[in-house]
Amino acid sequence: MIELAIFDMAGTTIDDRDEVYRVLREATERHGARYSDEVFQQWMGTEKRWAIENLLRIGGVDADEAFIDQAFAWFLDELRRTYTQNPPAPLDGIEPALRELRGRGIKIGLTTGFSREIAELILGSLGWAEGGTIDRLVAGDEVPAGRPEPFLIQKTMADLGVQATAAVISAGDTASDIESARRAGVTSIGVLTGHLTRAEFEDLGAELIIDSVAVLPSHAVLTGDRAGGNR
Known part of the structure; x- marks a missing residue:
């Protein structure tokens, strides 16, 4: 799970x-x-x-x-x-998806290449807070190196007390997100709300490809099925 x-x-x-x-x-x-x-x-x-x-x-x-x-x-x-x-806004369906995941007992981490200052500026404008909408934010200036290194993921896991890589999924819209997840040994998810196509994510070796994080709560990957696939 x-x-x-x-x-x-x-x-x-x-x-x-x-x-x-x-x-x-x-x-x-x-x-x-x-x-x-x-x-x-x-x-x-x-x-x-x-x-x-x-x-x-x-x-x-x-x-x-x-x-x-x-x-x-x-x-x-x-x-x-x-x-x-002109503050950023949540992508469509994201907030209900995060609420549903947390309601199931799944912890939510946000990782970013932004500095902590910029990331907190964004979260403040959204009304998101650690311990509220999300459980942990880890910014690019809080680790030795950002993506594609695995440190953002590893620090999130350590901060939230999760040890088993098989119990972790990591989703992002860029090649560096997929490579970072691969290096961390967690399930990599390519999200089609950015600039990469499904074919590009397949070439990168993403284990799952979804249209949006909004559909994640209905996916079999949440049961720990790494073979749930990107098809």
Whole structure:
């Protein structure tokens, strides 16, 4: 049986109108970085300072630590501004799904590449709180490295006292979400509310692919059936 369901934020449980990706790209391109859409997609879902550092360098910018700090500070300021003026909203059906999961005794974790400050800004605007809508939030600046490393998942499990990886599912809308779940040894779920297609998730090896987190409460995977499949 599943004891813990872990979800990404933007694109998986929350509609931020893709503002995080607009701001992330602008934070690098305003300094002269140039790269393809395909390259940019590889950094979706990762910890944002690390993404900025790599996108600057991939994009041809010789960036030292001070330069990266400056670009990241702009990213945080702009994201804080846009989220304050036009707050993100839950994706359709997400709040009832989370309530149903918690009602069944399944713990809910949110993991994100956002910093704790930005993540809490979003949760505050939604009226979500730890111990209320969710059980635990783990942000990208609270672990040694973000996705695709497994640390966000592992910290969520440790904080909530869940030891068995077979009792954990982790859902997200990016390639890094699937790879992080694979490295953590938990069931990986690709969610089609982001930018990846079903075929792309299949190529990534996602163990389950669903249209939305909203349909998760009705899926057999909650009984621990890892072979429930993505078909």
